[in-house]
Amino acid sequence: MIKQLGELRSVIVHGERHARLFDEAAAHYLLTNQSKASIVTETYLLQSVMPAIGALELHQVHDGTLARYVAQRLGDGRSHKTVNLALGVVRRILNLAATTWRDDSGRTWLEQAPRITMLPLVGYQREPQPISWADQRALLPILPDHLSRMALFTLNTGVRDDVVCSLRWEWEIQVPEIGVSVFEVPRQHVKGKRRSRVLVCNSVAQSVVDSVRGQHKDFVFVYRRERVKNVDVAPLMQFRRIETMNNTAWQRARREAGLGDLHVHDLRHTVGMRLREAGVPEGTIADVLWHSTPSMTHHYSVAQIVELHAALEKVKGDNGRWNKSLATLRKEQEGRKGHASPPRIPQQRKTA
Numbered sequence: 001m002i003k004q005l006g007e008l009r010s011v012i013v014h015g016e017r018h019a020r021l022f023d024e025a026a027a028h029y030l031l032t033n034q035s036k037a038s039i040v041t042e043t044y045l046l047q048s049v050m051p052a053i054g055a056l057e058l059h060q061v062h063d064g065t066l067a068r069y070v071a072q073r074l075g076d077g078r079s080h081k082t083v084n085l086a087l088g089v090v091r092r093i094l095n096l097a098a099t100t101w102r103d104d105s106g107r108t109w110l111e112q113a114p115r116i117t118m119l120p121l122v123g124y125q126r127e128p129q130p131i132s133w134a135d136q137r138a139l140l141p142i143l144p145d146h147l148s149r150m151a152l153f154t155l156n157t158g159v160r161d162d163v164v165c166s167l168r169w170e171w172e173i174q175v176p177e178i179g180v181s182v183f184e185v186p187r188q189h190v191k192g193k194r195r196s197r198v199l200v201c202n203s204v205a206q207s208v209v210d211s212v213r214g215q216h217k218d219f220v221f222v223y224r225r226e227r228v229k230n231v232d233v234a235p236l237m238q239f240r241r242i243e244t245m246n247n248t249a250w251q252r253a254r255r256e257a258g259l260g261d262l263h264v265h266d267l268r269h270t271v272g273m274r275l276r277e278a279g280v281p282e283g284t285i286a287d288v289l290w291h292s293t294p295s296m297t298h299h300y301s302v303a304q305i306v307e308l309h310a311a312l313e314k315v316k317g318d319n320g321r322w323n324k325s326l327a328t329l330r331k332e333q334e335g336r337k338g339h340a341s342p343p344r345i346p347q348q349r350k351t352a
Contacts, residue, residue: 020109022061022093023054028101029093037162037189040243045086048073053090058097061090062114070119079126080119091116126261128269133318135259136270142253146223149208150245151267153221156205156316158271158289161245161264163189163199167220172209177302178309180206190290197290198300202312215239271315278314288312 026046033039052069053061066087073083091113098113131139136155140148150164163185171183183199190197201209209220216222222239245264254262268289275285285291288308 017107017109017111018103019057020097021054022056022058023050025058025093025097025101025109026050026054029089029096035188037166037191040165041085041162042089044244045089049086049090058094058110061094063117066090066116080121080124081126084118084121087116087118126263129260129262129266130270130273131259131262131266135257138257139253139259139262142256144249144253146221146242147245147247147249147253149212150221150242151264153205153208154245154264154267155270156202156208156312157199158268158275158312159199160191160268164221165242165244167199168218169216169220170218175302175305175309178306180309181209182305192292194292198305198308200288200305200308200312202309202316204316205312216241274315275311278311278319280311280314284308284311 030039030043030046033042036042049066049069052072053065056065070083070087073086074080094110094113094116097109098111099108101109103109140151143151154161154164166189167183167185171185172181173184174181180201180203182201185197185199187194187196212220212222216239219241221242223242224237224239250264254260272285272289275288276282280288284307287304288311
């Protein structure tokens with residue numbers, strides 16, 4: 001009690017800042033940013049770093065106290081980019097604490113934010129790994145039904161994981177001219193948050209959407225645990241939103257399919273590769289994948305939607321094209337070398 005009174009006197013009389021722990025700042029950040037499209041990912045990233053710095057006061061969080069966390073994550077096989085994503089959230093919280101968040105006396109939570117050093121990416125980035133049609137046929141049946149639908153939808157639209165997980169029925173707009181739907185995704189759910197984007201369904205993606213219509217009043221892609229006994233009785237669990245496709249079921253399925261560390265984002269790379277192989281112009285590919293370009297317009301016309309739909313129709317099924325990236329060719333070549341038999345050495349005939 002005496003210590004607490006002394007700390008309170010220091011804050012009131014001497015103008016000292018109230019000591020705040022990083023876990024308090026992290027909780028405040030998550031509570032005030034619940035509408036962010038990436039908040040689920042950021043929560044996961046913060047969970048990984050909290051054991052290292054959660055109990056530290058804000059001014060104690062810096063490169064030195066983060067060094068052990070960085071070394072541990074790298075030792076666990078995490079990429080430089082993944083570690084940087086977590087460090088970026090920490091840096092964001094510290095910057096807000098030093099510039100925006102204030103106590104009742106008007107003082108910022110932190111006097112000055114430290115410079116958080118990021119790991120280098122050049123030479124450490126993982127190459128994209130688009131999948132072939134054979135890979136797709138191996139993967140989708142192994143995935144649980146809800147993940148298989150989401151993966152098939154991604155392979156026919158090219159959208160990001162967080163958009164698929166956040167997709168809402170209220171965003172759907174019917175386009176009678178082409179007999180499918182589009183989804184007008186608010187800018188809060190678009191990377192960069194500059195403006196809303198239109199997600200165009202091809203016929204395969206539309207069939208996926210129609211197959212889950214009515215399961216949930218808000219979200220398109222949902223999950224519930226189904227009964228294995230008494231299957232004629234409705235499950236007790238209600239359908240709920242899927243937070244991320246990259247869960248243990250995804251990781252188990254990719255391993256069983258022999259696809260190594262296949263990322264959900266690789267499905268998006270697959271769409272880009274298939275569109276190029278189909279001869280779709282780069283500008284149209286950029287519009288499908290929501291890449292920013294100087295010629296990008298801010299309003300979609302029916303003609304543009306028809307153009308994007310026609311492009312995506314070209315990648316809805318195996319059309320006999322190569323569907324292989326340079327990384328895939330390299331992987332196949334290394335596999336052939338690993339299984340190749342050593343050359344036979346001719347035996348010298350013995351002479352009398």
